[in-house]
Amino acid sequence: MAQEVGTGWVEGVHPDDVQGCFDGFLPAFHARIPFRMKYRLRRADGEYRWVIESGIPRYTGAGEFAGYIGSNIDITDLKHAEEERERLHRLEADLAHISRVSMMGELTASLAHEIKQPIAAALVNAQACARWLRRDTPDLEEACQCASRMVKDVTRADEIIERVRSLYRRGTSEREQIDLNEVIREMIVLLHDKANRSSIAIRTELDPGLSQITADRVQLQQVLMNLMLNGIEAIKGTGGELTVTSKRSEDRQVLISVSDSGMGLPVGETDHIFDAFFTTKSQGTGMGLSISRRIIESHGGRLWAISNSNRGATFQFTLPSELAEA
DSSP states (O other): OGGGTTTGGGGGBOGGGHHHHHHHHHHHHHHTOOEEEEEEEEOTTSOEEEEEEEEEEEEOTTSOEEEEEEEEEEOHHHHHHHHHHHHHHHHHHHHHHHHHHHHHHHTHHHHHHHHHHHHHHHHHHHHHHHHHHHSSSOOHHHHHHHHHHHHHHHHHHHHHHHHHHHHHOSSOOOOEEEOHHHHHHHHHHHHHHHHHHTTEEEEEEEOTTOOOEEEOHHHHHHHHHHHHHHHHHHHTTTOEEEEEEEEEOTTSOEEEEEEEOSSOSOTTOTTTTTSTTOOSSTTOOSOHHHHHHHHHHHTTOEEEEEEOSSSSEEEEEEEOOHHHHO
16 A cells, blocks of 8 residues: 555556556646546556546545545456457458459459440540541531530549449448439449340339438448349359349338349258358358348348249348438
8 A cells, every 4th residue: 555655556557558647647636626547557466457547636624635536447358348349340341341342353344344335435436526627627516526425425434433443442431312223223234244144134123202311322332232243143044134123111211122033042041141151152252241231230221131932032121211210
């Protein structure tokens, strides 16, 4: 106890935390006000433990300041739990990023096709524009029309590239008001060529009156791409149809369905397909559906799967719409 009197207590504080303790304690001491601080304190056995120290000023019966009465609460286990939770959050973010990059690898041919189209169109219009201008009497109206079409073509190519870049970015974008039908159409553009090469038709049934939602656009693109790629994989080699629908659910939420005509869900494993690392594919990572469910749940929604009555499976998710929130 004698060692604790005055500033003797500092000897037990971790050297890296001493300055922080003085910064937290001395201003309160001079102002005679309560204080609270976190630091590492050496226990009797020599181990440093994280503690929260709280102190309140003590006064004599005559009203004179007589020091502080304080207590230390050992929060080491809580601190370690917080660090582990933060580590898991970082790991999950990294896995989500890896999943996006992995999907983009599968889409290389489709992206090349989608970008090549507007670039080729811009080239044709540039050549036509040059011909109109090289005439003995330049046709400025035709040249202007060609130039306008070039602007549209290049703008479309830029939009496609930007969509791809957004999927590659690490982290998340800010939430904004989005039209889910528009996001679905964007994913169909990216997946169109991949589906065609497997003789798969992508059909849509989109509710034109669908309410907007507030969400992270890139994350929802990732979810839709995961579900649609899974559907394409399920019917690859046999041909078939992938159907994407949007509508308002009974509780006025937005309901999105992705249905395929493949082999259906694995028997007896329906409850496990959303578990991390569970996969039925030889080259699968087992993270796509797990990450997709976490994304949907982080938006206040729900993601589940059901077997179709005849053939194939349907993945569905709901998200709160502005109407439902109101």
